[in-house]
Amino acid sequence: MTDIRNLDLDRPDAPVRKPKDKTRSYRIAIYKGYERFWHWSQAFLILSLLFTGFGLHGLHNLLPFGMAVTLHTGAAIVLMTLWVFTIFWWFTTGEWKQFFPKNENLWNIIKYYAWGILQGASKPYHKRLHSKQNPLQAITYVALTFFIGSTLWASGIAYLFYNMWEHYGWANQVFTVIVFLHTAAAWGMAIFVVIHVYMATTGEPWYHYIQSMITGRDDVELTDAEVAFLEERQGEPLDTSPAKH
Amino acid sequence: MTRTLTFKVVVAAMAVLFNLVGTAFSQDASSANELRKSTADHSMFKVLQQEFSSGPQVTKACLTCHTEASKQVMNSIHWKWRFDHPVTGQKLGKSEVINSFCGNVASNEPRCTSCHAGYGWTDMKMGPPKSQTAVDCLICHDQTGKYTKISTAAGHVAVGEVPSKAKTITGAKAKPIDLSKSAMSVGMPKRENCGQCHFYGGGGDNVKHGDLSSALYDPSVHVDVHMSKDGANMQCSNCHVSKNHNWAGSRYHVDAKGDSGIRKPGARRDVATCESCHGNTPHKGPNPLLAIKINDHTDRVACQTCHIPGFAKGGIATKTKWDWSTAGKLKDGKPYAEEGYTQGNGKHMHTYMSKKGNFEWGEDVIPFYAWFNGQVEYTKQDDTIDPSKVVEVNKIPGSPTDPRARIWPFKRMEGRQAYDKKLNHLVMTNVFGPQSDTAFWTNFDWAKAINAGMKKAGRSYSGEFGFVDTYMYWPITHMVAPAKEALKCDSCHSDGGRLASVTGFYLPGRDKFxxxxxxxxxxxxxAFIGVTGHGLVRIITKGRRTAQ
Incomplete structure (x- = not known):
């Protein structure tokens, strides 16, 4: 059982992977406790925000307006707080690098999910020690954060603090624009949620990814040098991945 | 000997002290209520212990002590019926404007001025009476509850022989008044004083305002949380604070935003806004987030909008429509009336009168909502109107981009009233005059009635008249409901909610892109169909591969 929480990726003695090194699949703890807490609480909050937000927008009447305002505002405040902690976590652990877009293999990955997966092709990307996300995931999350996320945050905060700027002459028009952006971005987020939930079922078996986001353990391709490094650090042999053996 | 004396003195002093403290405490606890608020018991004044034969005689007696009172009253809108608008410059007040009820005062004086705070204003053009004894002190200060004015006597009261048919301004049978008793009873105005005129505006109980009716004499908390005995049990003058006999609160020059009333203790508070007591962030619940959000509304939504979900409560209907154009129909040459509406308290109300035309009534009326900056503009007699549209007898300016405006509730009175077809002006009509041959209520002849009204008011008239549809707006501010009855967010933040017609801004829950x-x-x-399809193909192809 290896816990990569204990790995210092920048240690001078950490093994450096060369392109031709052979790898094997090992099942190790890859998603840290905080990361899983972040993922699932964020999932819950985003779903709540979508549900209450579309209620406020008048698309359904399942909640009284006042309750929807309370829940939407409350969820937004909790989510903002969560993000403050998460950003702190990213930078103190170096995890932000996971989101750094990499264009290697991107087209192969798109082809795989569009077509290859239907034909039982093997995955073109395997998780590595320093790279939990495939390039498509990384670019999706970065795009989501920069376009949809930032729009939602900026417009949402402006919306929430309307009373601090409503006395300006332009407030009436700008408010309409802000509401428009907020709604448009919310639709974008809704589309992401649909696709994201589906993509979570593309593991083998179908619940594999969901399970690994709960248990934190997943299959990672390791070189012999990395295995030796990890085993030395933990003092016992690594589990090889059941999927491959 | 000296010692005994000292002892006695000490004991006596202690007894006195003890007694004093005891008295102070017992007064706090029990007899405080028995103390008069006023420092004067008017029944002890010699000048009031006499037989009075007229109202002005009483006033003369009042003025022997209250030497400046008449001058103050004569400087108020209650006396002048004239208001020079500080913002629009319009000359307003009862003596100037036309409304969609009985129309105008000029030429109908003794009936209309029956509610004047004085005695004997018989001609609008001449202005209110000049004599200081013409001020009616008792209508506001009587505490016997018996003092009232005759409905057609230009402000005079029933003394001595009273004609059997005579009625008071509230429509009750007139009885002779004991002026001496009334004079000795005086105190600060109660709702029974203000209500005699203000509850009966437009010629009957709640006819005009919709939020001011006899239901406010003893309302339930549902009808009025401030005035109910089970609520704050407040008097009109608790909010409409006076200064030199001038009262806070104007329907012409409304403090629509309420922010002039928030003052530190000791500073002026002669303002009748909700905010002058409650401030503009009064909401504490139902949870902190919502409390902040609701407080955020107070700059654009008047308190009244949410807290007066309906007016004309307590079983007294208000007139919502008055069509003068059908007036004058006779049966067998005689005027007649129909009573087609029964209001909450069981009283049957006229829906047609030969004198007045057709009426509609409403109870628990949902207000009309509009942006309002408080500066009411009137369509005066000499203003040109467009008869192809509904004419607004008064306009209530305001818009979402007007920083002084908030969304306010109104009674929107629908009228159909006479106008000059050639000059496109509203006209003044002579309706009252039991002995005249021009008054409409006596002769049922519009041509004569309009002619006489215009002549009396000194206005030009082409001689051709028609009828035009009108709206008149009455800001709703009384009959505040208990907090739990206030409107919920959904009342406005929804499709087809109460603010459906208040446009020009994005209202969440109502508006969409x-x-x-x-x-x-x-x-x-x-996306959903795409991933479902993709998933299905995945399942099928996987099944095939497994089979192979």
């Missing part, structure tokens, strides 16, 4: 939502729904649907 139609094509954005269509696009959004389509995109989510496409």
């Amino acid at each position: 139609k094509w954005l939502d269509i696009l959004g729904i389509l995109a989510v649907a496409v």
Whole structure:
């Protein structure tokens, strides 16, 4: 059982992977406790925000307006707080690098999910020690954060603090624009949620990814040098991945 | 000997002290209520212990002590019926404006001025009476509850022989008044004083305002949380604070935003806004987030909008429509009336009168809502109107971009009233005059009635008249409901809610970007169908591969 929480990726003695090194699949703890807490609480909050937000927008009447305002505002405040902690976590652990877009293999990955997966092709990307996300995931999350996320945050905060700027002459028009952006971005987020939930079922078996986001353990391709490094650090042999053996 | 004396003195002093403290405490606890608030018991004044034969005689007696009172009253809108608007410059007040009820005062004086705070104003053009003894002190200060004015006597009261048919301004049978008793009873005005005129505006109980009726004499908390005995049990003058006999609160020059009333203790508070007591962030619940959000509304939404969900409560209806154009129909040459509406307290109300035309009534009326900056503008007699549209007898300016405006509730009175067809002016009509041959209520002849009204008011008239549809707006501010009855967010933040017609700004829950939502729904649907299809193909191809 290896816990990569204990790995210092920048240690001078950490093994450096060369392109031709052979790898094997090992099942190790890859998603840290905080990361899983972040993922699932964020999932819950985003779903709540979508549900209450579309209620406020008048698309359904399942909640009284006042309750929807309370829940939407409350969820937004909790989510903002969560993000403050998460950003702190990213930078103190170096995890932000996971989101750094990499264009290697991107087209192969798109082809795989569009077509290859239907034909039982093997995955073109395997998780590595320093790279939990495939390039498509990384670019999706970065795009989501920069376009949809930032729009939602900026417009949402402006919306929430309307009373601090409503006395300006332009407030009436700008408010309409802000509401428009907020709604448009919310639709974008809704589309992401649909696709994201589906993509979570593309593991083998179908619940594999969901399970690994709960248990934190997943299959990672390791070189012999990395295995030796990890085993030395933990003092016992690594589990090889059941999927491959 | 000396010692005994000292002892006695000490004991006596202690007894006195003890007694004093005891008295002070017992007064605090029990007899405080028995103490008069006033420092004067008017029944002890010699000048009031006499037989009075007229109202002005009483006033003369009042003025022997209250030497400046008449001068103050004569400087108030209650006396002048004239208001020079500080913002629009319009000359307003009862003596100037036309309304959609009985129309105008000029030429109908003794009936209309029956509610004047004085005695004997018989001609609008001459202005209110000049004599200081013409001020009616008792109508506001009587505490016997018996003092009232005759409905057609230009402000005079029933003394001595009273004609059997005579009625008071509240429509009750007139009885002779004991002026001496009334004079000795005086105190600060109670709702029974103000109500005699203000509850009966427009010629009957709650006819005019909709939020001021006899239901406020003893309302339940549902009808009025401030005035109910089970609520704050307040008097009119608790909010309408006076200064030199001038009262806070104007329907012409409304403090629509309420921010002039928030003052530190000791500073002026002669303002009748909700905010002058409650401040503008009064909401504490139902949870902190919502409390902040509701407090955020107070700059754009008047308190009254949410807290007076309906007016004309307590079983007294208000007149919502008055069509003068049908007036004058006779049966067998005689005027007649129909009573087609029964109000909450069981009273049957006229829906047609030969004298007045057709009426409609309403109870628990949902207000009309509009942006309002408080500066009411009137369509005066000499203003040109467009008869092809509904004429607004008064306009209530305001818009979402007007920083002084808030969304306010109104009674929107619908009228159909006479106008000059050639000059496109509203006209003044002579309706009252039991002995005249021009008054409409006596002769049922519009041509004569309009002619006489215009002549009396000194206005030009082409001689051709028609009838035009009108709206008149009455800001709603009384009959505040208990907090639990206040409107909920959904009342406005919803499709077809109460603010459906108040446009010009984005209202969440009501407004949408139609094509954005269509696009959004389509995109989510496409994504959903896409992933479902993809998933199905995955299942099928996997099944095939397993079979192979």
